[in-house]
Amino acid sequence: MTKQVQQLDRVIIRFAGDSGDGMQLTGDRFTAGTAEFGNDLSTLPNFPAEIRAPAGTLPGVSSFQLHFADHDILTPGDAPNVLVAMNPAALKANLGDLPRGADIIANTDEFTKRNLQKVGYAANPLEDESLSEWRVHAVPLTSLTVKALEDFDLSKKDAERSKNMFALGLLSWLYHRPTEQTVKFLEQKFAKKPDLAKANIAAFQAGWNYGETTESFSVSYEVKPARLAPGVYRNISGNQALAYGLIAASVQSKLPLFLGSYPITPASDILHELSKHKRFGIRTFQAEDEIAGVGAALGAAFGGALGVTTTSGPGVALKAETVGLAVTTELPLIVVDVQRAGPSTGMPTKTEQTDLLMALFGRNGESPVPVVAPMSPSDCFDAAVEAARIAVKYRTPVMLLSDGYLANGSEPWRLPEISDLPDISQEFTTEPNGADGEFLPFKRDTETLARPWAIPGTPGLEHRIGGIEKADGTGNISYDPNNHDLMVRTRAAKIAGIDVPDLEVDDPDGDAKVLVIGWGSTYGPIAAAVRRIRRSGGKVAQTHLRHLNPLPANTGDVLKRYDKVLLPEINLGQLALLLRARFLVDVISYNRVRGLPFKAEELAGVIQDVIDSD
Amino acid sequence: MTELVNGKGLSLIPKTDVKQGMKDFKSDQEVRWCPGCGDYAILAAVQSFLPDLGLKRENIVFVSGIGCSSRFPYYLNTYGFHSIHGRAPAIATGLAASRPDLSVWVITGDGDALSIGGNHLIHALRRNVNLNILLFNNRIYGLTKGQYSPTSEVGKITKSTPMGSLDKPFNPISLAIGAEASFVARTIDSDRKHLQSVLREATEHRGTSLVEIYQNCNIFNDNAFEQLKDPEVRDDITLRLEHGQPITSASKAVVRGANGGIEVVARDGVSEDEILVHDAHNPDPSVAFALSRLDEPAFEHVPIGIFRQVDRPAYDVLMAEQLEEAVAQKGPGDLGELLLGGDTWRIG
Numbered sequence: 001m002t003k004q005v006q007q008l009d010r011v012i013i014r015f016a017g018d019s020g021d022g023m024q025l026t027g028d029r030f031t032a033g034t035a036e037f038g039n040d041l042s043t044l045p046n047f048p049a050e051i052r053a054p055a056g057t058l059p060g061v062s063s064f065q066l067h068f069a070d071h072d073i074l075t076p077g078d079a080p081n082v083l084v085a086m087n088p089a090a091l092k093a094n095l096g097d098l099p100r101g102a103d104i105i106a107n108t109d110e111f112t113k114r115n116l117q118k119v120g121y122a123a124n125p126l127e128d129e130s131l132s133e134w135r136v137h138a139v140p141l142t143s144l145t146v147k148a149l150e151d152f153d154l155s156k157k158d159a160e161r162s163k164n165m166f167a168l169g170l171l172s173w174l175y176h177r178p179t180e181q182t183v184k185f186l187e188q189k190f191a192k193k194p195d196l197a198k199a200n201i202a203a204f205q206a207g208w209n210y211g212e213t214t215e216s217f218s219v220s221y222e223v224k225p226a227r228l229a230p231g232v233y234r235n236i237s238g239n240q241a242l243a244y245g246l247i248a249a250s251v252q253s254k255l256p257l258f259l260g261s262y263p264i265t266p267a268s269d270i271l272h273e274l275s276k277h278k279r280f281g282i283r284t285f286q287a288e289d290e291i292a293g294v295g296a297a298l299g300a301a302f303g304g305a306l307g308v309t310t311t312s313g314p315g316v317a318l319k320a321e322t323v324g325l326a327v328t329t330e331l332p333l334i335v336v337d338v339q340r341a342g343p344s345t346g347m348p349t350k351t352e353q354t355d356l357l358m359a360l361f362g363r364n365g366e367s368p369v370p371v372v373a374p375m376s377p378s379d380c381f382d383a384a385v386e387a388a389r390i391a392v393k394y395r396t397p398v399m400l401l402s403d404g405y406l407a408n409g410s411e412p413w414r415l416p417e418i419s420d421l422p423d424i425s426q427e428f429t430t431e432p433n434g435a436d437g438e439f440l441p442f443k444r445d446t447e448t449l450a451r452p453w454a455i456p457g458t459p460g461l462e463h464r465i466g467g468i469e470k471a472d473g474t475g476n477i478s479y480d481p482n483n484h485d486l487m488v489r490t491r492a493a494k495i496a497g498i499d500v501p502d503l504e505v506d507d508p509d510g511d512a513k514v515l516v517i518g519w520g521s522t523y524g525p526i527a528a529a530v531r532r533i534r535r536s537g538g539k540v541a542q543t544h545l546r547h548l549n550p551l552p553a554n555t556g557d558v559l560k561r562y563d564k565v566l567l568p569e570i571n572l573g574q575l576a577l578l579l580r581a582r583f584l585v586d587v588i589s590y591n592r593v594r595g596l597p598f599k600a601e602e603l604a605g606v607i608q609d610v611i612d613s614d
Numbered sequence: 615m616t617e618l619v620n621g622k623g624l625s626l627i628p629k630t631d632v633k634q635g636m637k638d639f640k641s642d643q644e645v646r647w648c649p650g651c652g653d654y655a656i657l658a659a660v661q662s663f664l665p666d667l668g669l670k671r672e673n674i675v676f677v678s679g680i681g682c683s684s685r686f687p688y689y690l691n692t693y694g695f696h697s698i699h700g701r702a703p704a705i706a707t708g709l710a711a712s713r714p715d716l717s718v719w720v721i722t723g724d725g726d727a728l729s730i731g732g733n734h735l736i737h738a739l740r741r742n743v744n745l746n747i748l749l750f751n752n753r754i755y756g757l758t759k760g761q762y763s764p765t766s767e768v769g770k771i772t773k774s775t776p777m778g779s780l781d782k783p784f785n786p787i788s789l790a791i792g793a794e795a796s797f798v799a800r801t802i803d804s805d806r807k808h809l810q811s812v813l814r815e816a817t818e819h820r821g822t823s824l825v826e827i828y829q830n831c832n833i834f835n836d837n838a839f840e841q842l843k844d845p846e847v848r849d850d851i852t853l854r855l856e857h858g859q860p861i862t863s864a865s866k867a868v869v870r871g872a873n874g875g876i877e878v879v880a881r882d883g884v885s886e887d888e889i890l891v892h893d894a895h896n897p898d899p900s901v902a903f904a905l906s907r908l909d910e911p912a913f914e915h916v917p918i919g920i921f922r923q924v925d926r927p928a929y930d931v932l933m934a935e936q937l938e939e940a941v942a943q944k945g946p947g948d949l950g951e952l953l954l955g956g957d958t959w960r961i962g
Contacts, residue, residue, distance in 0.1 A: 032957055181957055230962025232954070244953065251949045258712050278940035280947030283712055283933055287704065288737035295701045295734070296708030299677070302695055303713040325698050415958070418950045456693040456709075456716055457628075459672045464641070464688050466696025467680075476643065477688065 003212075004219045010069030011175065011223055012077035015167070016094045017086030017107075018055055019048055019062040022164035027064025029168055029185060033177035035235040035412055038225030039068040042524065043410045044076035044597070049265065049348045056110075056118045061093040070224040074376075074524040074531075076409060078599035084167055086110060086141070089119045100133045105170070107163065109142035137216050141166055148206035152199045162203035169207020176222050179208065231414040238377035238406035239266070241413065242336065243273035245384025247280055249334075250306050252385065253392050254425045257282040258300035260293040261310045265348040266404040267338040270310045290318035294335065298322055301331045302465075304428060304455035306388060310336040313355045314345065316362065316399075323397050324363040327491065329465045330442075330451045332391035332398075334384075335369075339403040341595045350595025351404035353520055353570040357577075359399040360549055366488045368495040370394070371548035373401040375523035378413035380406060383546065389424040390498055395450045401548070403570075405597045406521045429454040429461065439463055441475040449494035500547040502554045505561075507541035508534070514611050515562035517587075519545040519575055522568055522598055529603030533611070540607055548575070556583040564588060566610050568603055623818040626714045626931075627669050634665035641691045647682060652803035652829035656750065657689055663810040664690075667817060669717055676719045677706040679726040682757050683750040683829070686721040700731025703738040703747065707929075710744045714930045717817065720747040725755050728764040728784050736793040742821040743929040746813075749786055749826045750803075754835035766835075767912060787906035787921055790824045791899050797823035798902065799920040803830060804843050808918065815920055821928045841913050853878070853908065855919030860889035861905070866915055868908070876904045878915050894923045 013030070017023045024045055034041050044065040053060030067077035082103040085091035087110035098104070111124050125131050126138050145166040149159040165186070172179055183201050190197035211217050236244075250257035259282065261271040275284040283300070287293035294309040301307030309319065316337045326333040339355045341347035359371050370390050374383035380402055387400040429452035432439045441463040442451050454461040463475060471478035472486055505515070518526045523544050530542045543558060545551065559565050559579065566588045567576045573589040580587050590606045592598065639661045647653045664674065674692040678684035680699035687694030697705050702720045710718040720738075727735045727749050738745060754772070755761040761774040765786065769778040790798045797819040801812045809827065816823035828839040842848050849864035861868040862881055867889045871877035876890060893901070902922040909916045 036957060036959055038959060038961065228961050232958050232960050234953075234956040234958045236956070247947070247952065248949055251947075256712065258708060260708055277947060277952070278937045279944050280949075280952075281937055282947075283937070285708065285711060285933075288733055291701060292704035292707070292734055292737065295697075295704030296711070299695070299705035299708030299710075300712040301708075302675075302705075303709045303716070305708075305712045307708070321698055322701065329695075415953050418953075421949075456675045456713065457670075457673050459670070462672055462691055462693050464694035464696065466678075466687070466694075467698050468696065 006219050006221050008221050008223050009071065010067065010073065011221065012065065012067045012080045013082045013171065014063055014065045014080035014094060015084045016061055016063040016090035019060050020052055020055065021086045023062045023064050026164045026168045027066060029182050030171060030177065031066055031235055031410060032181055033172060034066065034068045036178050036181050039070065039223055040072045040226035040228055040412060041066060041068040042073055042076045045408045047349055056087055056089055056115045058089050058093050058119055061089050063094060068223060070226050072226060072228060074528040075600055078601050084171065088115050088121055091125065092119045098134060103135045103137065104131065105137045105139060107141040108138045109140045139216065144206065144210060145203050148203055149199050152195065154199055162200050165200045165203040166207035169204040170211045173208045173211030174217060174220050176220060229414060233412045233414050235410050236378050236413040237408060237410040238380045238402055239269040240273055241378050242380035242384050242402060243270045245381035246274065246308055247277055248421055249385045249388030249424065250280060250282065252421050252424045253306055253388055255306035257308060258297055258305040259284045259308045259310065260287050260296035262287050262290045262293045262315065264312045264315050266340055266407045267310045267312050267336065270336065290315040291322060294319040294322040298326050298331060298333055301333050307332065308334040308336065312338050312340045313342050316355060316358060320363045323369065324365065324367050325467050326397040327367045327369060328467055330395040332395055334387050334391050334398050334400060336400045336402065338407045339401060347595045349404065351570065351597060352593060352595065353403060355401060356548060356571065356574040359401055366492060368492050369397050369399050369549065370495055370498055371399045371401060373520035373546060373548055374406060375520060375544055375546065377406050377409050377411050385421065389422060392424055392426050393450065394448055394494060394498055395453055396495065401520060403521050430458055432460060440473045441465060442470055443473045449490060449497060496550050498550050500550060500552050503543050503552045503558050505541050505543045505558055509539065512539040512541040513563040514566060514607065515541045515543065516566045516607060517543050517545065518568055519548055522570065525598035525600050525603055526568060528600035529607055532600060532604040533607050538608065538611055540611065559583050559585040564610055566590060566607060568598060568606065623820055624669065627717050628673050628715060629668050630670045634671065636662045636665060638671060639664045639691055641689055643688045645689050648833050650832040653683055653750065655803045655806065656827060656829060657686065659806045659809045661690065663813055673715055674717045675709060676721055677702045678721040679731055681723040681726045683721055683723040684726060700726055701734060703731060703734040706745050707738055707743045711930045711933055714934055718745050720745050722747065722749050724751045724753060724763045724765040728786060739790055739793040739795040739822050739824060741929040742796050742926050744820055746816045746823045747825065749824060750829040751786060751826050752829045752831035752835055753838050754831050756831050756834055760834040785906060786826045788903060791903045791906060791922060795824050795922065796821040796924050796926040798922045800826045800918055802828040802839060802842055802918065812920060815923065819923060821926055842916060851913065851915050853915050853917040855892050855917050855921060857892055857894040857920065859892055860886065861892050862889060863915060878908060894920045897924055
């Protein structure tokens with residue numbers, strides 16, 4: 001039977017199952033195949049904080065959404081075209097996001113009376129009319145997998161575990177994904193257990209063959225490769241890109257990287273990644289707590305290392321005092337905050353942009369800190385290098401504000417040419433700088449206002465720094481009122497004077513009346529929404545802030561150029577508060593704090609409303 | 615007797631041929647402790663002992679937290695970092711772990727080290743970072759003007775405890791031994807010779823050395839250690855701990871007691887071979903721990919000296935070895951190769 005092949009320009013798939021069902025792995029592999037095929041893509045993993053919530057329950061549902069297309073895309077997609085539901089809980093938890101007409105591939109084996117009861121289904125939705133608005137493909141994934149693995153010397157339980165690979169095979173057939181990489185991946189993953197490797201590959205191929213032969217799927221789909229800019233690409237998550245950015249920063253600054261960190265969701269993967277790259281001279285230190293993590297990083301910075309600490313919001317709260325110490329001792333330090341839903345423990349695996357004001361102001365005293373925010377998973381690389389550049393050049397702690405959405409989401413990344421990366425190295429001070437041959441640790445560079453960085457081991461420059469206010473120049477303890485006023489203003493001026501590029505505005509015809517501004521991870525959804533507006537003939541300008549402190553010099557001018565300024569944030573208006581205060585511009589805030597990224601459709605509606613309003 | 619095999623000591627820290635004197639280690643800053651404070655004696659002891667080490671001065675770093683004692687780095691002409699309350703061991707850990715060529719000192723007090731910074735202290739000890747931690751124990755909060763501290767005796771009447779403090783104090787030596795410390799010693803501000811001999815041993819120990827220094831606060835807790843200074847009684851209550859020597863004071867001796875413990879008896883009631891011989895290098899910490907409990911409840915007999923000094927790889931050395939091993943296995947890191955390391959594809 002020759003099956004029909006339908007051309008699509010883009011598809012959104014969501015894999016959903018129990019947290020033990022291997023949905024993240026399935027999604028990762030489908031993503032790898034999709035990347036290899038050459039589609040543009042964007043992913044959104046969504047998993048519970050519990051490592052293994054009770055099986056079959058709603059809190060235990062883990063999902064992975066993938067958006068891929070034959071053109072460049074900006075978000076993991078609003079609503080799935082296809083839901084793979086490995087059990088009733090996965091169906092129930094995700095059905096609300098599914099538009100009418102979407103495909104549901106359900107694992108019928110798991111739709112048992114008991115599993116249905118666990119999530120409150122009185123009857124089996126696969127067997128009544130309740131799913132009639134969708135196209136349901138009822139597939140006994142578990143039993144088909146077990147059958148396919150009959151010839152393997154595996155327990156039934158072990159065989160059942162491969163059902164995610166069966167599902168992956170089926171989906172790979174359905175969307176014409178290449179299979180070689182997945183086979184290779186499974187061989188490597190189970191290199192020490194060749195039987196398991198073979199079984200998983202067999203399950204994967206059985207899934208593919210099932211699609212090919214069964215009548216339950218009469219159509220398969222093709223999404224042509226996207227025409228992206230020429231270059232070498234790889235798929236990368238935000239946390240991995242951020243870790244690579246820190247490594248690049250170490251290489252480009254010629255400073256050994258020292259990471260002091262305490263495990264915390266969703267930042268731990270940066271610690272994991274960096275701990276694998278010791279051959280770059282990277283020291284990773286898993287500290288006893290958040291405070292020790294940043295303390296050790298600052299101590300290493302005093303000794304001439306590129307000191308970094310990685311954490312999430314609750315950890316930033318704990319590190320505040322040490323960041324203040326870094327402000328006053330004027331040592332380079334990078335504080336990575338992978339923001340998550342708060343306050344307090346909040347929702348550790350869910351995303352938010354609610355730490356902006358804490359990053360800017362969450363310390364005692366006048367304690368200015370530069371803040372940099374990446375706008376997409378791969379941009380975490382460049383943002384990390386930029387944060388390091390500022391830290392090293394200006395001898396200051398820098399906050400790098402990623403978030404859970406960027407951290408775990410992924411997209412294709414066009415690899416930079418190493419030779420194009422900026423040289424961010426600075427010389428250590430090795431000679432006295434005083435008129436009488438003495439060393440003045442707080443005599444500043446006249447241009448950057450940075451103080452000299454003289455590290456232990458440098459003869460003749462022995463000096464003492466610390467948290468007590470220091471006299472300008474000599475660095476001796478000083479309680480002099482005028483000196484304190486001078487030092488407070490000088491530290492502020494140093495940060496305010498950091499060289500950041502001007503804001504660029506995307507306003508194709510130059511006649512838009514409405515400007516949408518954002519910062520951080522909202523770039524994708526905002527840009528996708530802006531495209532929608534423009535496709536339907538609307539006019540809207542867009543700009544996005546990477547530097548939250550200092551703000552680009554032209555920020556006020558840009559804001560005042562438009563009749564209306566709309567600012568969507570995943571908080572209750574933190575940047576809006578700042579922009580209103582700084583520039584007296586009546587910024588229109590749009591805020592949702594659901595632990596999830598914005599949807600393009602949602603933002604398009606908001607932008608349209610602003611355009612239409614008087 | 616157990617013998618030490620760790621030869622590293624100061625070998626990783628650059629030496630100088632230039633003859634140094636005490637004045638080379640004095641900074642130009644005016645020392646501002648209360649007149650009569652025990653800190654003066656400790657500062658003078660450190661300033662006059664450092665030149666003897668023959669280390670390059672620029673490779674010595676003093677890190678402190680908050681408290682009276684934490685002003686210490688300002689008065690030494692070495693590199694110094696006066697940090698924040700309780701965090702000095704953490705900051706020093708990052709410095710020492712990334713710079714094996716430095717002699718890193720932590721100056722702390724009983725509040726700084728055992729209260730707000732207790733967590734960092736115990737973890738530094740278990741990791742065996744190459745630090746010399748000098749814990750000035752005056753059993754009171756001085757800088758905040760006289761509240762009780764985690765080493766104050768129960769019932770201490772202070773500004774914050776007008777009816778007496780309720781909480782049992784820490785014994786810093788017991789705590790350190792319990793935290794897997796590889797070097798634990800106690801000395802006293804008024805005995806410069808002993809203080810310097812302990813500091814020398816601590817410096818040459820590669821790993822974390824914890825030295826508790828009984829230090830008099832003449833303003834808020836004067837004469838806290840008077841028995842150990844009073845010529846009338848001090849020789850009777852001070853039990854000298856010297857590796858390989860019987861543990862005795864002028865009139866007392868430590869012997870094996872009932873129930874597997876140790877006890878203090880009159881010296882003239884036992885024969886020489888019954889007296890416990892101190893083995894500071896014993897890998898088993900149980901006798902060192904038992905010795906640390908001898909001054910409970912209060913100063914009837916106080917062991918002074920090195921309780922424990924055992925070989926254990928230092929954290930900075932282990933960390934450096936992993937870096938070297940990674941390079942040996944896969945060669946030095948190459949950024950271009952790293953970025954190309956995943957599944958890549960080419961467009962155009």
